[in-house]
Amino acid sequence: xTISGTYDxxxxxxxxxxxxxxxxxLETAGKLEKKxxxxxxSKTLSRKTDVITxxxxxxxxxxxGLFDECVEHVPRESxxxxxxxxxxxxxxxxxxxxxxxxxxxxxxxxxxxAEDIRSIEGFxxxxxxxxxxxxxxxPVVKDPPLRQIIVPTTLSGAEFSSLGGATDHTRQVKDLxxxxxxxxxVVILDAAVTVHTPADLWLSTGIRAVDHAVETICSRSxxxxxxxxxxxxxxxxxxxxxxxxxxxxxxDARLESQLGVWLASTGLGRVEWGASHGIGHQLGAxxxxxxxxxxxVMLPSVLIWNRANNAQRQALVARAMGRDDGDAAQAVADLVxxxxxxxxxxxxxxxxxxxxxxxxxxxxxxxxxxNPRPITSEADIHEILELAW
Numbered sequence: 001x002t003i004s005g006t007y008d009x010x011x012x013x014x015x016x017x018x019x020x021x022x023x024x025x026l027e028t029a030g031k032l033e034k035k036x037x038x039x040x041x042s043k044t045l046s047r048k049t050d051v052i053t054x055x056x057x058x059x060x061x062x063x064x065g066l067f068d069e070c071v072e073h074v075p076r077e078s079x080x081x082x083x084x085x086x087x088x089x090x091x092x093x094x095x096x097x098x099x100x101x102x103x104x105x106x107x108x109x110x111x112x113x114a115e116d117i118r119s120i121e122g123f124x125x126x127x128x129x130x131x132x133x134x135x136x137x138x139p140v141v142k143d144p145p146l147r148q149i150i151v152p153t154t155l156s157g158a159e160f161s162s163l164g165g166a167t168d169h170t171r172q173v174k175d176l177x178x179x180x181x182x183x184x185x186v187v188i189l190d191a192a193v194t195v196h197t198p199a200d201l202w203l204s205t206g207i208r209a210v211d212h213a214v215e216t217i218c219s220r221s222x223x224x225x226x227x228x229x230x231x232x233x234x235x236x237x238x239x240x241x242x243x244x245x246x247x248x249x250x251x252d253a254r255l256e257s258q259l260g261v262w263l264a265s266t267g268l269g270r271v272e273w274g275a276s277h278g279i280g281h282q283l284g285a286x287x288x289x290x291x292x293x294x295x296x297v298m299l300p301s302v303l304i305w306n307r308a309n310n311a312q313r314q315a316l317v318a319r320a321m322g323r324d325d326g327d328a329a330q331a332v333a334d335l336v337x338x339x340x341x342x343x344x345x346x347x348x349x350x351x352x353x354x355x356x357x358x359x360x361x362x363x364x365x366x367x368x369x370x371n372p373r374p375i376t377s378e379a380d381i382h383e384i385l386e387l388a389w
Contacts, residue, residue: 037094212265214303
């Protein structure tokens with residue numbers, strides 16, 4: 001059968017790498033002819049390092065404000081708080097500095113501005129849903145009134161995606177949102193600003209990036225373009241993350257990890273993923289598990305559960321990670337162990353009493369419903385959770 005498919009490129013102008021962030025931000029503001037820039041950053045970066053100060057000083061009068069009240073797992077309330085501040089300050093460009101939390105907060109906030117959402121309930125009409133037949137329902141949304149540029153400080157890859165996540169605490173579900181222009185217009189990769197990132201967060205989000213590559217390669221609808229990028233990115237990450245672990249001040253290795261993330265993220269939101277990401281979203285919503293740790297504990301078990309359906313694809317993953325026996329699950333588990341990261345649900349605060357809520361939420365997740373081995377019931381989710389327990 002002739003192969004067919006569609007690949008959507010991001011609405012992203014450029015990636016700048018290996019240059020100081022404050023210089024690249026100022027240069028980008030000039031190229032885009034922006035005069036009123038607002039910085040959104042993690043609280044730690046803003047209050048305990050000089051990273052934000054250096055960017056603010058470089059921008060001078062162009063900087064109209066700072067928001068550093070982003071909340072982990074992006075509750076809807078925090079998105080509304082940022083939206084209110086943006087409406088007050090009226091910036092013409094957002095500079096997002098940090099990891100997945102501030103990046104996703106800004107993404108969903110831009111969608112909130114586009115659709116003029118002003119209440120918690122308003123999010124429901126724009127969140128991605130899954131129909132009874134398992135097909136995703138992606139609402140068509142307006143374009144936001146401004147864009148963001150991103151200086152990432154973790155390896156989550158959120159800067160290379162037009163998907164954002166936000167948590168509805170009432171339902172205990174982390175929902176996904178999509179808008180073509182809510183992602184980064186420009187990405188700036190500066191390894192020097194990442195040295196402030198806690199080692200555990202850096203390394204665990206590195207496994208998150210590995211998860212991006214693996215679930216792209218093992219997708220039920222793989223593509224030759226993403227095979228090429230993700231297999232090379234996976235090889236880069238497998239080596240550089242181990243160097244990051246033993247030599248955290250090696251900026252060349254940290255930049256190699258960032259570049260590996262870029263390659264590993266080409267399937268993010270554009271190739272169907274599976275249950276590692278889908279269940280992982282609910283681990284955060286139900287049990288407050290860090291994004292990176294979700295991948296550490298779920299990916300090997302999901303690979304084992306899926307092996308009967310995609311063993312040949314998993315062999316590609318294993319080979320890229322240095323194994324010739326085709327055992328992708330063990331290759332990932334070995335890397336997780338080498339980086340000193342948790343490998344079981346019980347190690348990250350998940351109790352069996354959480355399983356029912358995780359399973360309920362997971363069945364509403366589009367990535368769970370596009371898993372390579374079909375997941376048709378909450379019982380299937382429980383089976384995977386038991387493997388990871």
